Amino acid sequence: MRKVAVVGLGRFGMAVARQLAAANVQVVAVDTDRELIEDIKDDVSLAVVLDSTDEIAFRSQDLHKVDVLVVAIGENFEAALLTAVLGRKLNIPQVICRASTSVHAKIFRQVGATEVIQPETETGHQLARRLANPFLEDFFDLGEGFTLIELKSPSAFRGKTLRDLNLRARYNVNLVAIRRTVMVSSADGETTRKESLAVPQPDAVIEAEDTLVLIGANEDLARLPKE
Known part of the structure; x- marks a missing residue:
């Protein structure tokens, strides 16, 4: 602790x-x-x-x-x-x-x-x-006890699909997007890093460098893993 x-x-x-x-x-x-x-x-x-x-x-x-x-x-x-x-x-x-x-x-x-x-x-x-929560990168107070947070993917989530994690049932929170850095090749062959924001599918696998955009009640968000 x-x-x-x-x-x-x-x-x-x-x-x-x-x-x-x-x-x-x-x-x-x-x-x-x-x-x-x-x-x-x-x-x-x-x-x-x-x-x-x-x-x-x-x-x-x-x-x-x-x-x-x-x-x-x-x-x-x-x-x-x-x-x-x-x-x-x-x-x-x-x-x-x-x-x-x-x-x-x-x-x-x-x-x-x-x-x-x-x-x-x-x-x-x-x-x-x-x-x-050292993994918390940003948050937005939505009022009435609800917050939208951007959370660095906890180690317990990495390598698992959203279906496996079942965040809604386990923590009563909703994952609304995943922010991920991807490598993009240009027409001239150069490779650059680009940040993407995507609505996740059930079979999406959480990666170590992902940032998860979640929404929920403050007491439910507080139960998410902190390492």
């Missing part, structure tokens, strides 16, 4: 932590404010009052062993920056930083953040959904 540390429990951090936890991701919530920790402790795997810039304290909670570090500290840029630097120093695979300005975003990138989020372009709920 993926383990994500969310440091900073403002509106953005709370949204990320709670939605990840709801998606059965192991979440460690961190803040210096005890009231915020009390507010979220029943929703996540672990909630700790901690100075995330202190390496000894950071290691004491095994935060250096997480798969993803989300730095969502909003008002103290220095603390956010030092936390990001510490995450990179400790070789955490993904360090994602929330930046309130374009200048802050640039600085985060300069110190090695793997991704920078600005709230005007992505909400905490959207980030959580991406982190909960």
Whole structure:
């Protein structure tokens, strides 16, 4: 199971932590404010009052062993920056930083953040959904609890036909299209890669590089394989 540390429990951090936890991701919530920790402790795997810039304290909670570090500290840029630097120093695979300005975003990138989020372009709920399923490439909220998603083909689906998978019966979701890269030869013999989008037939076989376009209720989509 993926383990994500969310440091900073403002509106953005709370949204990320709670939605990840709801998606059965192991979440460690961190803040210096005890009231915020009390507010979220029943929703996540672990909630700790901690100075995330202190390496000894950071290691004491095994935060250096997480798969993803989300730095969502909003008002103290220095603390956010030092936390990001510490995450990179400790070789955490993904360090994602929330930046309130374009200048802050640039600085985060300069110190090695793997991704920078600005709230005007992505909400905490959207980030959580991406982190909960690394195969999720894009999604569109259709309202009333339904979403259209673009999902990298899970390993459990590869090499199987749609008839074998029976997605409608097994997951209560509909596969509406398959996005696939194909090799196309031109008249002069040159071969180029071209992306195609096709309505799948029952005997279509899912390939490793396919992107599946699916639609369904959010709770049903959440049951799809995540690896």
